[in-house]
Amino acid sequence: MTEQEMRDLFREMRDEPVPADSLARVRARLANRAPRRHWWILVPAAAVALSIVSVVMFRPAPPPIPGPVIVAKTAPPPVKIAPVQIPPRPKRARPKPVAAVPVSMIRIETPDPEVVILLVN
Amino acid sequence: MLEAALMGEIPRETAGSFDQVVRQREAQVLRTAFRILGNWADAEDVAQEVFLRLHRHGIGFANNGAAGAWLYRVTVNLCVDRARAKRPSQEILEVPSRERSAEASVLLEEKKRLLMAALAMLPVKERAAVVLREIEGLSTAEVAEALGSSEVTVRSQISKALVRLRGILNREEV
Numbered sequence: 514m515t516e517q518e519m520r521d522l523f524r525e526m527r528d529e530p531v532p533a534d535s536l537a538r539v540r541a542r543l544a545n546r547a548p549r550r551h552w553w554i555l556v557p558a559a560a561v562a563l564s565i566v567s568v569v570m571f572r573p574a575p576p577p578i579p580g581p582v583i584v585a586k587t588a589p590p591p592v593k594i595a596p597v598q599i600p601p602r603p604k605r606a607r608p609k610p611v612a613a614v615p616v617s618m619i620r621i622e623t624p625d626p627e628v629v630i631l632l633v634n
Numbered sequence: 635m636l637e638a639a640l641m642g643e644i645p646r647e648t649a650g651s652f653d654q655v656v657r658q659r660e661a662q663v664l665r666t667a668f669r670i671l672g673n674w675a676d677a678e679d680v681a682q683e684v685f686l687r688l689h690r691h692g693i694g695f696a697n698n699g700a701a702g703a704w705l706y707r708v709t710v711n712l713c714v715d716r717a718r719a720k721r722p723s724q725e726i727l728e729v730p731s732r733e734r735s736a737e738a739s740v741l742l743e744e745k746k747r748l749l750m751a752a753l754a755m756l757p758v759k760e761r762a763a764v765v766l767r768e769i770e771g772l773s774t775a776e777v778a779e780a781l782g783s784s785e786v787t788v789r790s791q792i793s794k795a796l797v798r799l800r801g802i803l804n805r806e807e808v
Contacts, residue, residue, distance in 0.1 A: 514803045523768035531661045535674050539681045
């Protein structure tokens with residue numbers, strides 16, 4: 514058998530019908546094991562969910578739980594801090610003015626009129 | 635397309651459309667499983683498992699292409715697992731013998747039977763590649779996606795498979 518013959522035979526097999534009894538068996542097994550999801554199955558589940566929600570939403574409010582006692586905390590009075598006393602800076606003693614001493618000066622004139630010798634004290 | 639279906643980009647399925655998918659695809663799944671496994675009993679088991687998985691996971695499909703691709707992939711995977719679990723001799727036993735096929739009135743049917751018998755002797759991955767490409771008529775890319783391999787691998791598998799089939803059939807004819 515050539516490759517082309519094989520390909521032709523394969524192509525013919527493509528459209529071969531599946532045995533009806535095989536299909537029927539598969540359908541029957543699926544019907545048993547894969548039950549349909551009917552909408553009415555959801556009704557009881559929805560009712561239960563609704564009742565739970567309503568119980569949660571409309572239940573009486575619980576008695577108020579006493580809250581924690583709040584102790585008023587007052588801040589302690591501020592500590593009075595005595596103002597810092599800055600001692601006055603001692604005044605620097607001013608130097609006493611020197612008593613005026615009488616200045617004695619001797620003027621010696623030289624022969625050169627441009628030159629004069631002064632002798633102080 | 636297959637990737638989109640597998641990545642969960644497809645909307646969820648409803649019970650009504652599950653039945654629809656089963657009706658539309660049961661023949662495809664059964665036929666593919668039968669071609670790979672070589673007997674209807676195993677093919678039925680596989681088909682059942684494929685559709686139960688579909689139901690359990692609630693997989694929806696954007697279009698027919700996505701449904702077909704997903705179903706091919708799951709079918710092939712289940713067939714490969716089942717074929718590997720069985721001994722090769724068991725598969726061959728279920729293929730009609732030459733004596734029985736000789737009784738057939740049509741030569742074409744005889745040849746088909748021989749070809750199917752030869753196909754059953756191939757390694758399961760090669761067999762699946764041939765079934766999807768040559769019988770189901772998928773493209774090489776689609777076969778590669780269904781088998782989870784590359785296009786190059788698929789081409790190689792089909793080429794090898796055809797050579798082996800020819801060898802088996804020629805031996806039979808001697």
